Amino acid sequence: MFNDLSRMGKYLGQAARMLVGMPDYDTYVEHMRSKHPDQPVMSYEDFFRERQDARYGGGKGRPVRCC
Numbered sequence: 001m002f003n004d005l006s007r008m009g010k011y012l013g014q015a016a017r018m019l020v021g022m023p024d025y026d027t028y029v030e031h032m033r034s035k036h037p038d039q040p041v042m043s044y045e046d047f048f049r050e051r052q053d054a055r056y057g058g059g060k061g062r063p064v065r066c067c
Helices: 002-019 025-035 044-056
Strands: none
Touching: 025 044
């Protein structure tokens, strides 16, 4: 029972972070190590910057949104 509750808490926390636009670095690292062990893992700073660029455009030819 406690295992199910902790798993549910993990997923709810992850969903809440996604809703407010806060990237989940730990999930990214876990995914990269298990699914792509031959590729390098970005630092937290690089990961955060990449997620911000993906969400807001980052000046890469896509419109930058304010809201």
